[in-house]
Amino acid sequence: xxxxxxxxxxxxxxxIDFVIHKHQVKIADSQPDETLVGKxxxxxxxxxxxxxxxxxxxxxxxxxxxxxxx
Numbered sequence: 404x405x406x407x408x409x410x411x412x413x414x415x416x417x418x419i420d421f422v423i424h425k426h427q428v429k430i431a432d433s434q435p436d437e438t439l440v441g442k443x444x445x446x447x448x449x450x451x452x453x454x455x456x457x458x459x460x461x462x463x464x465x466x467x468x469x470x471x472x473x
Contacts, residue, residue: 404412 404415407415
């Protein structure tokens with residue numbers, strides 16, 4: 404490699420980067436990140452346990468609309 408010209412050396416470096424990236428993608432596809440999966444599971448559990456209630460009307464007009472469509 405020490406005898407290669409700069410353009411050829413860059414091409415070899417680019418190819419090595421491509422092979423490394425390709426290998427990392429295969430690993431990521433075959434073994435999902437357990438930490439990420441765990442974090443998403445925690446988030447969904449937290450969201451599922453939220454108590455959501457409609458906001459209080461701030462005006463008489465909003466109250467009339469809410470009553471009209473109940």
